[in-house]
Amino acid sequence: MIAETGLAALWLAAALAGLQLLMTIVARRRAAEVAAALRGVAVIQGVLTLIAFAMLLLLFARTDLSVALVFENSHSAKPFIYKIAGAWGNHEGSMLLWVTVLSVAGACLALLSRRTSERTLVASLGAQAALALGFYAFLLLASNPFARLSPAPLAGRGLNPLLQDPGLAFHPPTLYFGYVGLSVAFSLAVGALLTREVDSRLARAMRPWVLAAWIFLTLGITAGSYWAYYELGWGGYWFWDPVENASLMPWLAATALLHSLNVLAARGALKAWTMMLAVIAFSMSMVGTFLVRSGILTSVHSVAIDPARGTFLLVLLGLYVGAALLLFALRGATLKEGAPFELVSRETGLVINNLLLSVILGVVFVGTLYPLFVEAASGEKMSVGAPYFNAVAGPLALILAVLVGVGPLLSWRRAHRPQLHRLIIPALLGASALAVTIILAPGMGLLPRLGLTVAAVLAAASILPLTGRNPLRAPLATWGMVVAHFGIAVALAGMAANAAFSTEKLAVARIGETLAVGPWLVQLQGVSPAAGKNFTALEAELRATRGGGALTLTPATRYFSDPPTTTNEAAIETLWNGQLYTVLGKPDAGGGWQLRLWWKPFVTLIWLGGVLIAFGGALALLGRALRLRRRRRPERAWGEARYA
Amino acid sequence: MSRWLRFAPLALLALLLTALVWRLATPPSSDIRSKLEGQRVPAFRLPAAVPTKQGLTTADLATGQPRLLNIFASWCVPCITEVRVLKALQQRGVAIDGIAVRDQPADIARFLAANGDPYQRIGGDPQSAIQIAFGSSGVPESFVVDGRGVIRYQHIGPIEAEDVTMILAQLKAAR
Numbered sequence: 001m002i003a004e005t006g007l008a009a010l011w012l013a014a015a016l017a018g019l020q021l022l023m024t025i026v027a028r029r030r031a032a033e034v035a036a037a038l039r040g041v042a043v044i045q046g047v048l049t050l051i052a053f054a055m056l057l058l059l060f061a062r063t064d065l066s067v068a069l070v071f072e073n074s075h076s077a078k079p080f081i082y083k084i085a086g087a088w089g090n091h092e093g094s095m096l097l098w099v100t101v102l103s104v105a106g107a108c109l110a111l112l113s114r115r116t117s118e119r120t121l122v123a124s125l126g127a128q129a130a131l132a133l134g135f136y137a138f139l140l141l142a143s144n145p146f147a148r149l150s151p152a153p154l155a156g157r158g159l160n161p162l163l164q165d166p167g168l169a170f171h172p173p174t175l176y177f178g179y180v181g182l183s184v185a186f187s188l189a190v191g192a193l194l195t196r197e198v199d200s201r202l203a204r205a206m207r208p209w210v211l212a213a214w215i216f217l218t219l220g221i222t223a224g225s226y227w228a229y230y231e232l233g234w235g236g237y238w239f240w241d242p243v244e245n246a247s248l249m250p251w252l253a254a255t256a257l258l259h260s261l262n263v264l265a266a267r268g269a270l271k272a273w274t275m276m277l278a279v280i281a282f283s284m285s286m287v288g289t290f291l292v293r294s295g296i297l298t299s300v301h302s303v304a305i306d307p308a309r310g311t312f313l314l315v316l317l318g319l320y321v322g323a324a325l326l327l328f329a330l331r332g333a334t335l336k337e338g339a340p341f342e343l344v345s346r347e348t349g350l351v352i353n354n355l356l357l358s359v360i361l362g363v364v365f366v367g368t369l370y371p372l373f374v375e376a377a378s379g380e381k382m383s384v385g386a387p388y389f390n391a392v393a394g395p396l397a398l399i400l401a402v403l404v405g406v407g408p409l410l411s412w413r414r415a416h417r418p419q420l421h422r423l424i425i426p427a428l429l430g431a432s433a434l435a436v437t438i439i440l441a442p443g444m445g446l447l448p449r450l451g452l453t454v455a456a457v458l459a460a461a462s463i464l465p466l467t468g469r470n471p472l473r474a475p476l477a478t479w480g481m482v483v484a485h486f487g488i489a490v491a492l493a494g495m496a497a498n499a500a501f502s503t504e505k506l507a508v509a510r511i512g513e514t515l516a517v518g519p520w521l522v523q524l525q526g527v528s529p530a531a532g533k534n535f536t537a538l539e540a541e542l543r544a545t546r547g548g549g550a551l552t553l554t555p556a557t558r559y560f561s562d563p564p565t566t567t568n569e570a571a572i573e574t575l576w577n578g579q580l581y582t583v584l585g586k587p588d589a590g591g592g593w594q595l596r597l598w599w600k601p602f603v604t605l606i607w608l609g610g611v612l613i614a615f616g617g618a619l620a621l622l623g624r625a626l627r628l629r630r631r632r633r634p635e636r637a638w639g640e641a642r643y644a
Numbered sequence: 645m646s647r648w649l650r651f652a653p654l655a656l657l658a659l660l661l662t663a664l665v666w667r668l669a670t671p672p673s674s675d676i677r678s679k680l681e682g683q684r685v686p687a688f689r690l691p692a693a694v695p696t697k698q699g700l701t702t703a704d705l706a707t708g709q710p711r712l713l714n715i716f717a718s719w720c721v722p723c724i725t726e727v728r729v730l731k732a733l734q735q736r737g738v739a740i741d742g743i744a745v746r747d748q749p750a751d752i753a754r755f756l757a758a759n760g761d762p763y764q765r766i767g768g769d770p771q772s773a774i775q776i777a778f779g780s781s782g783v784p785e786s787f788v789v790d791g792r793g794v795i796r797y798q799h800i801g802p803i804e805a806e807d808v809t810m811i812l813a814q815l816k817a818a819r
Binding site: 276287290294296307310311314317318321322325326328329332369372373376 | 650651653654657660661662663664665666667668
């Protein structure tokens with residue numbers, strides 16, 4: 001009954017989405033009359049998908065093997081948390097999660113949106129319903145998660161052990177909240193283009209959605225990066241893999257959108273550009289979903305190619321993005337740009353920010369799809385790797401990071417007396433960082449050296465907006481900006497330090513042998529068998545010393561039987577100044593063991609920076625929510641009338 | 645913004661969709677043509693790997709007739725099954741030479757005695773130097789070399805029974 005309840009809820013939700021779309025079309029001239037009913041429909045639709053998703057979780061929790069999806073991806077001998085995570089660790093389940101987030105976001109838009117006019121809200125709910133309808137169809141017709149098996153088998157096939165990891169249990173849902181949260185920005189942009197109400201009110205309505213989605217994307221990317229770092233056992237944190245890029249591209253677009261929304265909200269300018277970005281951001285989410293789900297690009301994220309599903313998703317992608325871009329092309333000319341601004345102003349700073357982010361987005365997009373284009377045009381096979389991305393996107397990101405420090409010091413409209421003298425301390429810090437690296441590490445690469453320099457400049461410059469005033473009285477949104485920008489400096493410092501100072505040792509060691517890596521001496525003390533709930537393992541015992549006390553690390557190789565797979569469990573020791581990263585490889589014939597050892601100074605700063613960036617976003621969101629609550633009448637408080 | 649510029653994103657989308665549709669219609673094939681095909685075999689001179697056979701040099705691969713060069717090792721398990729297929733190829737008139745990688749004469753002799761010996765000459769490559777010069781990344785690997793010493797085909801992994809027709813065709817094409 002559980003599976004049938006889920007399926008019925010899904011069909012009902014699809015019907016309601018159809019109704020919602022129909023209502024907005026029929027009643028487009030009498031928006032006020034249907035608005036209340038529409039809100040209700042959207043909320044019920046959200047609740048129904050939540051029920052469907054809860055049913056799937058229940059099926060996985062009970063390991064109901066009569067359901068095909070559970071049989072394919074679960075096993076009764078699996079730890080409980082991974083039984084639950086198995087619900088979205090596969091194609092159908094993850095698409096159900098996608099759709100659930102989509103319609104819950106639609107429900108929240110219907111419930112919470114007070115800033116836009118009723119007309120725009122109705123049009124936006126129509127757009128959201130159109131999006132949902134397509135993905136319901138995809139789920140029900142091409143990826144039914146509730147399909148039954150008859151007769152029911154006795155044991156399931158199990159979840160890919162690489163996915164049996166706490167990091168990965170929560171990485172996909174987080175990313176999906178981000179991906180799909182951007183659908184609201186897309187729908188609002190489409191709605192506003194339809195009603196020709198692209199103004200600062202719309203920007204303020206859109207901003208919290210973009211901010212929330214962006215926080216989730218930031219956390220999701222950070223978590224995914226850390227997962228790849230410790231679970232794959234390669235010691236790298238970013239591989240420019242197509243699927244990684246698929247999550248980075250919406251993030252870049254959302255970051256640009258977040259900043260251009262500020263210009264639109266405060267000054268009524270950059271209308272067309274901002275709407276374009278809102279469309280692009282969610283389009284990138286759909287492109288990402290398509291690339292991952294169709295499996296057409298070669299990636300470490302192993303997904304089987306399924307042409308039928310790929311075609312379905314591609315049709316949806318073409319339809320939605322095509323319609324939005326067509327609407328943009330037709331309505332773009334009717335958008336009247338708002339107040340003008342001078343060359344040296346906050347607006348100009350944000351325009352440059354947007355340009356740089358867009359170029360980086362273009363670089364990543366081209367690099368990801370170039371092999372496909374080349375093969376389509378000439379039949380030649382090729383791949384684009386880290387050297388291209390680092391060489392092209394790296395310098396652009398560094399320039400952007402410097403400007404991140406400068407931008408917030410400029411005032412809106414026209415910076416009468418640009419407060420550039422405040423940058424003296426950051427500049428001095430940067431110069432000393434440069435001098436120190438030249439003296440202490442003359443041989444390091446140019447990009448890491450500049451990275452450390454820029455990180456020093458930005459770390460100091462990012463806190464300047466809080467100085468010269470009582471920092472405790474600064475708005476939370478300002479605090480959020482400062483924390484997020486400081487987070488960029490922290491992450492940058494981690495990347496540069498990792499690139500410049502990491503040392504690695506790949507060797508075969510016999511029991512009792514000692515290897516040196518960086519400042520550490522690592523002794524292989526023994527290798528012994530161990531067992532977990534659904535795996536057996538070989539564990540090495542390593543004793544690591546550096547001057548004083550000793551650490552014990554136990555990297556392991558795990559052997560899973562359902563499905564038969566081997567994983568490397570790296571043992572990582574985190575210290576304040578870096579991580580010692582150890583991996584146990586295969587035995588050789590002569591009684592030795594392959595060991596991979598890395599000493600990575602300050603590598604943890606990369607993810608700490610990512611978390612800080614997301615935390616800054618959360619502060620800003622909280623600040624806006626509190627301010628909204630304090631001021632009951634937002635129209636007056638925001639000084640709306642001036643730019644409408 | 646000019647009128648046409650506003651349609652540029654649509655044009656880009658159309659381009660992207662075309663490429664994606666093309667990829668869906670023609671799923672990627674994993675056979676990547678080797679960059680070595682059409683190149684001369686590297687210059688090398690390898691000593692005999694077993695006392696009973698001669699070593700192998702570049703000149704031995706340019707005899708006017710196409711030859712099959714097999715890179716193998718006695719410690720390589722897939723090579724055991726492959727050598728039987730090579731024996732069948734030899735019986736159909738294919739001239740086969742071998743390069744034994746990181747191996748000992750006694751081990752090779754034992755390997756050939758146990759599994760069959762299809763090789764005319766075997767060069768010993770104790771440090772994998774010539775294997776690397778050939779652009780070979782593992783064992784077993786095989787090269788079809790034409791009469792002038794030019795590589796015509798590179799086969800990565802063992803030659804299986806179902807590959808025999810294809811290998812014979814490659815040798816014929818190299819004639």
